[in-house]
Amino acid sequence: MDPDATGHAAPRSGVRLQPGKRSLRKEWPMAWVEKHGRTWRVRYWKDDGTAGSVPGFLTHDDARDHAVTIQDRRILQPPARTVQADAPLAPAVITPTEGAAAGLCFADWLETWWETIDIGDNTLAQYKSLTKNHLIPRWGAVPLTDISPSQVQVWVKDLYTTHTPSTVSAIRKLLALILTDAVEEGLLTTNPVRKRNRGRTRSHDPAQEKIWADEHEVRAIASRVLQLASPNQALLVITAAYTGMRWGELAGLRRENCHLNGSQPRLVINPQSGALHEINGRLTYGPPKTPASARNITLPTFLAELLANELKRHRHAHIFTSINGKHLRRSCFGRRTWAPAVNGITLADGTVWKPLKPGLTFHGLRHSHKTWLIEDGLPDVVQARRLGHRMDRDIDDIYSHVATALNDKLLGALSARWNRSLTPPSG
Incomplete structure (x- = not known):
């Protein structure tokens, strides 16, 4: 479906997605699509009144569909239960992450996480690709505290049907790394990406022998x-x-x-310029893979x-x-x-x-x-x-x-x- 004149998506459900007005933030959960560099991103109002962002969509249609998903999910949420003024309040249960991560979605945390890591250009390019193609489409709009071990396990199991084991392993490890840092930041109490310890595990499969030549x-x-x-x-x-x-x-x-x-x-092998790196089609000289790779052969x-x-x-x-x-x-x-x-x-x-x-x-x-x-x-x-x-x-x-x-x-x-x-x- 085509966007309206302002570039905002109109979903198939008929609910119009547009930038929310300040006066409408509480009663009308809005989501909209924006051009962001060479890609598209979805913006939406979070519960705290600030705008969240899910970036990295290659086409407007992909971003629009994700905006519809966010919209439908939030519209279908049951309204908060009202309590009579004289009714006793139930004791509040406070978790370590309450307040810190309330409403913080995966994509919001990811924007902060990028600024904290210090990795090589090749690794960064790989991480960017994995997040754009796999992590953001599935987890971008999901609050961190709503990501459960069972959801992750079902998702990983499904990935194996369409991707190689090495690709799935890389995706899973990156998600685990991002959420481990969220735990250290105090945004989560535990990491929902956990080791498989029940059922059939691919780690028990015979390791594929590496091919070599004489x-x-x-x-x-x-x-x-x-x-x-x-x-x-x-x-x-x-x-x-x-x-x-x-x-x-x-x-x-x-x-x-x-x-x-x-x-x-x-x-x-020079420690500063001993390798030719190819990132997104661009060739540059840079350090070899690890410090130990700088060596005399x-x-x-x-x-x-x-x-x-x-x-x-x-x-x-x-x-x-x-x-x-x-x-x-x-x-x-x-x-x-x-x-x-x-x-x-x-x-x-x-x-x-x-x-x-x-x-x-x-x-x-x-x-x-x-x-x-x-x-x-x-x-x-x-x-x-x-x-x-x-x-x-x-x-x-x-x-x-x-x-x-x-x-x-x-x-x-x-x-x-x-x-x-x-x-x-x-x-």
Whole structure:
């Protein structure tokens, strides 16, 4: 249904939704729709006379439908029971949250919550997406104190019918985080997002085994990437598998961070600008995922030589590029190059590539590297240092005394794998 001339929604029920006048706030619970930047939001009068807001709707119709939901919910609320002047009053039951959270809806608390958190840009973008697409549509207009464990459980159960377990887990964890902070703020006494302890639980399902590739499969994938894209991107695959670097660290790797000469060639992940971040289509240099991710990654001789030759071949500031010499974008590389290389494709000339490693993701190369380290008998501390995982300080101090010997073992094992990959696998 079209909005009226002022942009305010007129619901299907015939009840007109419009900005409430001060004199009407008590007897006429109003809700209306407003343009808010590139999106729409629903505004409504709360019980305390202030205006509440539910933002993040992509279209006017979505916002209007939510406004109708708010309107209908409040109109159908039973009127307060009147008490005769001489009738005795029942004893008042005061809860810790009464007054602090009375009438405060989830969306109102969320606006405050955004101002309290300190997280990276990627995490913030993910949180914004989850709240806009999942949390706000369901819980935006609901008072915090009205969110019950059973409601949350039913909602989460329904999410599993349309979303992957990992997505549902992320949604549930974010809701739990937001409401945990509401408890700490004194707005709730307990968090309604609770651990499942009855019935069938997905946590008891067998964990899906992570897909990884051996050295022969990595070389075969790189060979296909060479044909689909370029030698540069084939080297990207090899570097990922033999260093365990994340996508953002590889896409953001620049010349000044490559120290390929001398007795110990290495790549340096800068703590301030060691990763390329892609947020809402915009590329920026920034810190790697965690403080421990800022590290030096030693290289086996063969990989240092391959990278040195690549730097001679082109003059770009960043090491790995698109075919046109631009920054790599994960989605483009994954769709055009990675997916057909690992999952198979029929080429334009009719050549059929059978699947090499169905389901393997680019991040799976990082898991492959860790699996190789385990197979080659490298201790946990070496794995953590190599992959940029946080370690206990005492363990790190002990490692520093044997770092040279363990690093030699690590590089020797990687070189042996590379040499094995040069000959076809037996059997």
